[in-house]
Amino acid sequence: MVIEVRLYATLRRYRPSIPNGVFTADIPDGISVAELVEKLEIDPAEIHMIMVNGIGREMDGILADGDRIGLFPAVGGG
């Protein structure tokens, strides 16, 4: 299945060739966020917020075809 990954802030350094951090990935059906992160070779300790289709999720969330996955380190503002 194909999903869209969006890396933000410091996580973009994992894909330096993609300045805006947005790319698609073809992944096995039914894998979790944690398994996706492992496939992308991103250190899970750096991920503080996960959003799937704009909804806050955890590492054990199961992904579906067409999902939009936003990954963020700990950041804040206001």
Add this chain to the structure above:
Amino acid sequence: MDKFIRVDMTTKQIATLDVPEKYAGLAGRALTSNFVADEVKPTCHPLGKNNKLIFAPGLLSGTTAAQSGRLSVGGKSPLTGTIKESNTGGTFSQKMAKMGIKALVIEGMPAEDKFYVIKIGMNGVVIDDAPAEIIGGCGNYKAIEVLNAKYGPKVGIALAGPAGEYRLPTANISFKDPEDHLRSAGRGGLGALMGSKKVKAVVIDDTGAPLSVPLAKPEEFKAAAKVFSQALLKHPVTGQALAAYGTDVLINIVNEAGGLPARNFTSGRIDFNDKISGETMNATITERGGEGKVSHGCHAGCIMRCSQWYPDQDGKYITSGFEYETVWALGADAGIQDLDDIAYLDRAMDDVGVDSIDVSVAIATAMEGGLIPWGDGKAALDIVKQIAVPTPLGRILGGGTAIVGKLCGLFRVPVVKDQAIPAYDPRSIKGIGLTYATTTMGADHTAGYAIATNVLKIGGYVDPLKKEGQVELSRNLQIATAAVDSTGMCLFIAFAILDIPEGFNALVDMINARYGLSLTADDVTALGKSVLKVERAFNAAAGFSNAHDRLPEFFEYEPCPPHNAVWDFTPEEIDEVYNF
């Protein structure tokens, strides 16, 4: 012995008094709000002779504690008609505290049509005529230069800009920062209150003052201050992220969460987010170099350094304190897709002295109303510059979002108590909606920043799209914020102390060591509650009721994409926020 300075602009009498006993343990917002509640007639006209303006440093201002340089400014708001506390960085708070000035009160109103400068020094207070060249449309950057030349480069300065002189409802009070740039007590039109008193500027010269305030227990203070700084540096947000990306890092997060209000609150997401994001701001500043700085502190003692200097293509300084809320309003809400256009607008708003939230949201409202084209940054800059003249259109824009919306005949006007709703859609992020609705200040995200827990996963997590847990979240954050706003601390310390208990304990320990007290965490909570109750009682006496604690009706029946959420709290549920 700390002093209370009162300046009567009717008689030009100056009184330097002992601090009234009832205010002895208060500072910052706790002091400004108690003072306004005690001395300002709740039903007075905000621009009439019975309103009063008060400046007060926080409990820890003037110490070596990190982040302790915030100044609270209070009065009855010309924008909302409620009580108002607006706080700011800059150099003013630390100077006041070191000089032993617990509060500066400006009251009365001159009969003559003439502007003045109040000059405060160790030898007393004088009232000078304002230099002619800074009156009648002179920008704030230039006014700082003129006042520095006249009073010396190291003085602190508070300024009513052109908007304040014209007593526009969005006028801010601008404060000189450590590098002669501008910080703002932005919200609620307190610059109009200052202008109504015919005070163009307050200049403070701490030459001859002690280097630090007295400490009851210096060793304990030093130890607690160290623990506090370490907590700030250890937390990933206050220790690293704020300095790297500034507050504008939120564009991508709030956009991804579907809560970034777009095109006058008709959607919660944009597709040009990366043109205006904190990541892009950081990359642009880094690439352009020159005078640009990715991180910068708004006051001496700031170690989080969330501000920045944003340069033009040639590396020349355009603006600083270039915040998420301003970028959001002009970018997502008004559709201006060029970060340079937004930077010039930010500078122009600082220069004319208006709240960059209310006026930026008013620009989007003006676009919906057909006054200028959607997304047109040049047209927006033109009408902001008209505020300095002021042309009739400049005056209208400086009236703020509520007035522009009303004059354009719109129902979709994002305000609560006439103050513009900032950068988080209350339909998709419900905790912040409760804060907008119920805070004593009119729509204000900082009054109870539920985004921390609804989106950023700081201080736990409460699902932003569900109602469960939001009432308690908004209530507890509003109480904590009222307390933090009384300490002189930057509110961003909350990111660290919500997650790191020893950081919170160190904050209490610092207050105890400064004053020789033995406060506990419960006392801090009690202080926050008492401030909110005093503010709410003032608002009630000014004519505000629970019926004013409501969001604009369109949030109830216009779904917000992508989640298609609506505002679904009942009046009874909203009213529970202040049931404590």
